[in-house]
Amino acid sequence: MNPNKKRLRRTMMFLNAQKPGLIKDPYIYKPDSIMLDLEDAVAENQKDAARFSLYHALQEIDYRGCERVVRINGLDTPYWKEDIRCAVAGGCDAIRIPKTERPEDIKAVEAEIQIAEEDFGIPQGRTLIMAAIESARGVVKALDVCEASDRLFGIALSGGDYTKDLQTYITGTGVELMGARQNLIIAARAAKIQCFDTVYTDLNDMEGFRRDVETIHLMGFDGKSIINPRQIPIVHDIFTPAQKNIIFAEKVVMEIEDKREKGIGVFIVDGKMIDIAFYDGAKRTIELAKASGVYKGGL
Amino acid sequence: MEIKKPAMAGTLESSDCQVTVEPGDGKIDFVLESAVINQYGNRIRKVIMETLKNLDIDNVRITVVDKGALDCTIKARVEGAVSRSTDQFENILWGGRRKS
Numbered sequence: 001m002n003p004n005k006k007r008l009r010r011t012m013m014f015l016n017a018q019k020p021g022l023i024k025d026p027y028i029y030k031p032d033s034i035m036l037d038l039e040d041a042v043a044e045n046q047k048d049a050a051r052f053s054l055y056h057a058l059q060e061i062d063y064r065g066c067e068r069v070v071r072i073n074g075l076d077t078p079y080w081k082e083d084i085r086c087a088v089a090g091g092c093d094a095i096r097i098p099k100t101e102r103p104e105d106i107k108a109v110e111a112e113i114q115i116a117e118e119d120f121g122i123p124q125g126r127t128l129i130m131a132a133i134e135s136a137r138g139v140v141k142a143l144d145v146c147e148a149s150d151r152l153f154g155i156a157l158s159g160g161d162y163t164k165d166l167q168t169y170i171t172g173t174g175v176e177l178m179g180a181r182q183n184l185i186i187a188a189r190a191a192k193i194q195c196f197d198t199v200y201t202d203l204n205d206m207e208g209f210r211r212d213v214e215t216i217h218l219m220g221f222d223g224k225s226i227i228n229p230r231q232i233p234i235v236h237d238i239f240t241p242a243q244k245n246i247i248f249a250e251k252v253v254m255e256i257e258d259k260r261e262k263g264i265g266v267f268i269v270d271g272k273m274i275d276i277a278f279y280d281g282a283k284r285t286i287e288l289a290k291a292s293g294v295y296k297g298g299l
Numbered sequence: 300m301e302i303k304k305p306a307m308a309g310t311l312e313s314s315d316c317q318v319t320v321e322p323g324d325g326k327i328d329f330v331l332e333s334a335v336i337n338q339y340g341n342r343i344r345k346v347i348m349e350t351l352k353n354l355d356i357d358n359v360r361i362t363v364v365d366k367g368a369l370d371c372t373i374k375a376r377v378e379g380a381v382s383r384s385t386d387q388f389e390n391i392l393w394g395g396r397r398k399s
Contacts, residue, residue, distance in 0.1 A: 020372040021314035048388050049308045049379040055393055056371035056378075082389050089393030120393060 002125055004093060005153045007067065008032050008291035009194060010223040010239040011232050012156075016041035017070070018050035023057050026066070029229035030236075033067035038083050039074065039098050047079050051086040058090030069130065071096040075105055081112055088116035088127050094153065099161065100131035101138045103148035110149045130154045130196075134161035139180045146191030154194030156225060157184055162198075170201070172208055174215055185220045194222040203228050213238045240292040241285050249285035250297050252278050300385060302359045308379030309372075316368035318376040320384050323358040327351060333365035346370050350377045353395065 013031040015022045017038050026034050036057070042050045058068060070087035072095055073079035087095055097109050106129060113127050129151045133139055139162070146155055157180055163169050168176045181197065188195035197216040200209045209231060213224055217238050224235050241249070251269050256279050259267050266275045289295035302322050309317040331343060343365055350373070351359065361377070368376070382388060 019312070019315075020368060020375075021312060024314055024369055024372075048382060049375070051391075052308070052375035052379040052382070053372065056375040059394070060369075060371040082391065086391070086393055 011235045017054040018042045027064040035069045037071045055090040067093045069094040084112045085116045089120040094128035096130045099134045103144045106148035128153045132156045132158045134158040135165045142187035156196035157198045159198030197224045199225045241289045246289045249282035252282035302384045306383035309376035316365040318380045319362040320380045321360040328360040330362040346373045
């Protein structure tokens with residue numbers, strides 16, 4: 001398995017690949033991933049120029065550990081195959097497929113990536129895939145999409161197009177996204193891949209943004225797409241385990257391992273009943289703390 | 300490669316540059332406008348000449364209006380303008396590499 005498949009992805013910041021001022025130094029804001037966009041952000045008559053901008057940025061800019069994901073144009077456009085050639089040749093870490101509805105979409109992109117990796121001397125399997133779900137059909141087919149390729153590290157909800165398809169609109173309450181969010185996180189977890197939430201577009205409502213992030217964090221999402229650097233610290237604050245939770249998780253892991261040897265199945269840690277069912281969750285908290293750079297323990 | 304018609308790529312936004320290529324008269328004619336021409340003029344010229352050489356172009360009139368572009372942006376805009384001039388938008392040899 002590609003070791004980057006499970007990396008930390010709390011924030012994915014959208015950037016127009018055609019805008020040099022945006023893509024030259026986004027790492028200063030420390031998002032976990034940047035999403036270099038060839039699709040909606042790029043005007044139709046600039047699709048060609050955006051690719052040259054993307055290629056040379058990927059080749060020459062040191063993004064200092066930020067994952068470099070490229071959103072290609074849709075499979076219903078004449079652009080997507082050359083987008084993939086350009087992104088793979090540039091050495092991107094992953095391709096984001098928009099408007100994914102079927103496992104065949106993933107397989108078609110995977111086949112083009114494989115050809116491009118071969119053509120441009122990139123190690124086979126290096127380029128990962130993520131899929132954006134933007135329609136009711138995509139939500140219904142989510143599990144099939146999630147299981148379509150070993151390269152697929154995650155799926156993401158794209159709320160704008162999805163709510164249009166649902167014949168509603170973004171309300172800011174999240175009620176219109178409930179079913180899709182729940183379906184996608186369940187499908188992603190069933191397939192053991194990651195799941196990311198849609199953007200929050202009202203930059204004047206940071207309180208609403210915080211509530212939105214808290215909701216998707218509790219639902220089990222791995223991270224959120226973002227459109228402005230101001231959103232990054234809020235997401236990282238919510239998605240990074242608090243020290244008290246890390247310390248409790250450490251105790252749980254150590255106690256479970258200790259009690260297992262003694263043949264004890266159920267016991268108390270800090271006043272809470274604990275059994276083996278808590279083990280994986282506690283390990284995940286510690287792994288997330290390590291990936292977030294806040295773990296000080298020895299496990 | 301032959302420049303077939305005038306073409307332009309890039310913008311006048313900060314950190315970008317606007318590159319125009321036109322058919323030449325047997326050589327490379329280079330015009331540069333930049334607020335940092337005294338500090339970076341030679342550097343920008345070198346990047347452009349190398350990019351044209353990589354594209355195998357030695358007959359062009361090229362005009363560059365620089366707004367503080369990085370090397371990667373200058374290369375992208377030169378290649379973008381040449382691509383438009385030659386109507387080549389697919390099967391581009393990204394980085395010059397091709398299947399052996």
